[in-house]
Amino acid sequence: MGARNEDGPLAYAMRLIGDWWTLELLHDALDGNTHFEEFRDNLKIAPNVLANRLSTLVRTGLMDHLPSESGPRHDAYVLTDLGRALRPVLLALTAWVNDRLPPERRSVVLVDAATGREVEPVLVDRVTGRRVDTGAHVLTAGPAAGPEVRARYTARHSG
Known part of the structure; x- marks a missing residue:
């Protein structure tokens, strides 16, 4: 039986993101929306x-609530650094879905702001510039891994 890594990075991400609506709100915030009425509409x-x-997004640290002196109708909800750091994840999910749809079914596409040309994002290693979505890169146990996770990844990479 495989080891379940409840303290692993994917479990942590799901605790922060939780439900699909989180992605929708983050998408709206990345589009520049900040006010309750904008999100609602x-x-x-x-x-x-x-x-x-x-409230959940504020509690998890993905957004900040900035009260306005003009009253609650003018309060702002802005992404924190942690929330903004999810932008590449949202772009990758969008590209992943679009890659599986015929072009006429794509409701949103990623384009180069200067040229308007559609772009195809890929995940690369910052140091080498090499793509990491190939078999040349694998997950392994990290410093905080427990014995079950270490055993799981040791078995996978030993032959």
Whole structure:
């Protein structure tokens, strides 16, 4: 039986992201929306549900709530560094879905802002510039790995 890594990076990501609506709100925030009404109108969501979801994003550290002196209607919800760091993940998910759809079914595409040409994102190693989505790169146990995770990855990489 494989080792379940509840403290691993994917488990951590899912604790932060949780549900699909988190991605929708993050997408809206990355598009520049900051106010409750903008999120509500774009996502067609009930105000009480939206308030709970924004509260969750603030609590998990993905967004900051910036109260306005003009009153709650002008409060802003802005991405934190942690929230902005999810941009490449959202772009990669968008590209992954679009790659499986015929072009006429793609509702949103990633383009070069200067040329308007559609682009295809890839994940590369910052140091070497090499793509990491090939068999030349593998996951292995990290410094915080417990015995079961170490055994799992040792077995995979030993022959």
